[in-house]
Amino acid sequence: xxxxxxxxxxxxxxxxxxxxxxxxxxxxxxxxxxxxxxxxxxxxxxxxxxxxxxxxxxxxxxxxxxxxxxxxxxxxxxxxxxxxxxxxxxxxxxxxxxxxxxxxxxxxxxxxxxxxxxxxxxxxxxxxxxxxxxxxxxxxxxxxxxxxxxxxxxxxxxxxxxxxxxxxxxxxxxxxxxxxxxxxxxxxxxxxxxxxxxxxxxxxxxxxxxxxxxxxxxxxxxxxxxxxxxxxxxxxxxxxxxxxxxxxxxxxxxxxxxxxxxxxxxxxxxxxxxxxxxxxxxxxxxxxxxxxxxxxxxxxxxxxxxxxxxxxxxxxxxxxxxxxxxxxxxxxxxxxxxxxxxxxxxxxxxxxxxxxxxxxxxxxxxxxxxxxxxxxxxxxxxxxxxxxxxxxxxxxxxxxxxxxxxxxxxxxxxxxxxxxxxxxxxxxxxxxxxxxxx
Numbered sequence: 332x333x334x335x336x337x338x339x340x341x342x343x344x345x346x347x348x349x350x351x352x353x354x355x356x357x358x359x360x361x362x363x364x365x366x367x368x369x370x371x372x373x374x375x376x377x378x379x380x381x382x383x384x385x386x387x388x389x390x391x392x393x394x395x396x397x398x399x400x401x402x403x404x405x406x407x408x409x410x411x412x413x414x415x416x417x418x419x420x421x422x423x424x425x426x427x428x429x430x431x432x433x434x435x436x437x438x439x440x441x442x443x444x445x446x447x448x449x450x451x452x453x454x455x456x457x458x459x460x461x462x463x464x465x466x467x468x469x470x471x472x473x474x475x476x477x478x479x480x481x482x483x484x485x486x487x488x489x490x491x492x493x494x495x496x497x498x499x500x501x502x503x504x505x506x507x508x509x510x511x512x513x514x515x516x517x518x519x520x521x522x523x524x525x526x527x528x529x530x531x532x533x534x535x536x537x538x539x540x541x542x543x544x545x546x547x548x549x550x551x552x553x554x555x556x557x558x559x560x561x562x563x564x565x566x567x568x569x570x571x572x573x574x575x576x577x578x579x580x581x582x583x584x585x586x587x588x589x590x591x592x593x594x595x596x597x598x599x600x601x602x603x604x605x606x607x608x609x610x611x612x613x614x615x616x617x618x619x620x621x622x623x624x625x626x627x628x629x630x631x632x633x634x635x636x637x638x639x640x641x642x643x644x645x646x647x648x649x650x651x652x653x654x655x656x657x658x659x660x661x662x663x664x665x666x667x668x669x670x671x672x673x674x675x676x677x678x679x680x681x682x683x684x685x686x687x688x689x690x691x692x693x694x695x696x697x698x699x700x701x702x703x704x705x706x707x708x709x710x711x712x713x714x715x716x717x718x719x720x721x722x723x724x725x726x727x728x729x730x731x732x733x734x735x736x737x738x739x740x741x742x743x744x745x746x747x748x749x750x751x752x753x754x755x756x757x758x759x760x761x762x763x764x765x766x767x768x769x
Contacts, residue, residue: 342467342528346465346528347465347466347528349523350461350465350523350524350525351458351461351462351465351466351474353516353519353520353523353524354413354417354457354458354461354462354478354520354524355458355477355478355481356481356516356519357417357420357421357454357457357458357516357517357519357520358454358455358458358478358481358482358485359481359482359484359485359488360421360424360485360509360512360513360515360516361420361421361424361450361451361454361455361485361513362451362481362482362483362484362485362486362489363485363486363488363489363493363509363512364424364425364427364428364447364450364451364509364513365393365397365424365447365448365451365485365576366485366486366489366490366575366576367428367489367493367505367506367509368389368390368393368444368576368577369489369490369575369576369577369579369580369598370489370490370493370494370497370580370595370598371493371497371502371505372386372577372578372580372581373580373581373584374497374502375389375440378435378502379436379437379440380437381437382711383707383710383711383715384707384708384710384711385437386577386707387577387578387703387704387706387707387708388441388707389440389441389444389577390444390576390577390703391700391703391704391707392441392444392445392448393444393445393447393448393451394448394576394696394699394700394703395448395700396445396448396449396452397448397449397451397452397696398452398692398693398696398697398700400448400449400452400453401452401456401689401690401692401693401696402548402686402689402690402693403689404416404452404453404456404457404685404689405456405547405685405686405687405688405689405690406544406547406548406685406686406689407453407685408456408457408460408685409460409547409682409683409684409685409686412526413457413458413460413461413464413524413526414520414524414525414526416453416457417453417454417457417458417520417524418517418520418521419450419453420450420451420452420453420454420457421450421513421514421516421517421520422450422517423446423447423449423450423453424446424447424449424450424451424454424513425450425510425513425514425517426446426450427443427444427445427446427447427448427449427450428443428447428506428509428510428513429506429507429510430442430443430446431443431444431447431506432502432503432505432506432507432510433503433507455478455482455692456685456688456689456692458478459474459475459478459672459684459685459688460684460685460688461524461526462474462475462477462478463676463681463684464526464527464528464681465527465528468676469617470617472612472613472616472617472673473613473614473617475613475669475672475673476609476610476612476613476616476666476669477609477613479605479609479665479666479669480606480609480610482665483602483605483606483609483665484606486575486602486605487599487602487603487606490575490595490598490599490602491595491599493505493509494591494595496508547683547686548686548690550679550683551679551683551686551687551690552690554675554678554679554687554745555678555738555741555742555745556674556675556677556678556679556742556745556746557674557675557678557679557687557690557691558690558734558738558742559671559674559675559735559738559739559742560670560671560672560673560674560675560678560687560690560691560694561671561675561690561691561693561694562671562694562731562734562735562738563627563667563668563670563671563674563691563694563731563735564668564671564672564691564692564693564694564695565694565695565697565698565727565731565734566627566631566694566698566727566728566730566731566732566734566735567627567630567631567634567664567667567668567670567671567695568664568665568667568668568694568695568696568698568699569664569695569698569699569701569702569724569727570634570638570661570664570702570724570728571601571605571634571661571662571663571664571665572664572665572695572696572699573699573702573703573706573724574598574601574661575598575601575602575661576699576703577703578703578706578720578721579594579597579598579601580594580595580598582717582721583597583598583654585715585717586648586715586717586718587648587649587654588648589654597654597655597658598658600655600658600659600662601658601659601661601662602662603662604658604659604660604661604662604663605662605663605664605665605666606662607662608662608663608665608666608667609665609666609669611666612626612666612667612669612670613666613669616670616673620673623670623673623674624739624743626667626670627667627670627735628732628735630663630664630666630667631667631728631731631732631735633660633663634660634661634663634664634724634728635724635725635728637656637657637660637661638657638721638722638724638725639725640653641653641654641657642718642721642722668694668695671691671694671695672688672691674691674742675687675688675690675691677746678742678745678746694731698727698731701727702723702724702727705720705723706720706721706723707720709723
């Protein structure tokens, strides 16, 4: 089933691309900040004299703050608009990265990652809201995957540029350099970003403090499409994110015996595969909405199968071709998680989309936080046995898959009913317009 234009859709066009591009640049820089620790994990352990559990706490705290901020951010976006929230986010993640660059103690560095996570949390939901305000609804899947591609590009900057800069320039200059990027995008937002095109102002909403907040959250959560989106995000995203965010490089270097250059190339491969899968998934879903569930379950199944083969391979180290295949499959995790937003979007009216997106976005980052913690604890408990530590991914995949299968039928039935009602309404409007014209 292909997507259709809806009454009142914004027109899109070059201005929309420019404004949306500014928003996605903020998200790109935020992801550079978020994933910078992924290529600096071993250096951070040496700099702050910490073990695996303490090292994982950097990313756990960052992701915990990110996940905990999603619903408040969604509410802020719905109430204050995209520009204000993106500016606040850029100030926070830039300040956090600046403090991290200058940190010499574990406590200060931990606080800096928390501030960074808070600012990072304000970017993606804002960019999704910006796209929904500037582009027609039928472009929703492509806009969401396109925004994710900018995040992937930020990840690519971390795995390629920052990893090299870190070992040539050192800790402080590297992280100070990324903080300068945050200041630059803050300026772009202030000068060029607008919440919506002229003539497409959203209907004024009544905000009544905590009562409004409760209504927004309750109404969004009551929609099966929102919950299906959250569990889709939960089950698909975390495996690839944990690999890129922290534990991929130590696993490839310390357990698989690869050089840091080769390990960095494999992380880059995950990012490149992410870009390819994102473009493919976006095109497929834009043309065939029925592809959403098969793609979701396919990503989950392929990821579980690859981890089972890699972790169960006999001998101490896996062949390089198998690690390459693992990294390609992990590249589908990010695009797979974006499908969750496309389950939530048609289930919620525009004035609630920020809140619903925040709920969806909680899913993957909660799963990532739990896995980051599980891997670190299991590594310390087993004497750095990565096979045992990485096996934790199967538990969360099983939980999420059960929830997806439980919610899919109810969500699909309600969506079919909404589409049918929309068609009837369109026919009535056309008939009314024809009658008035006669």
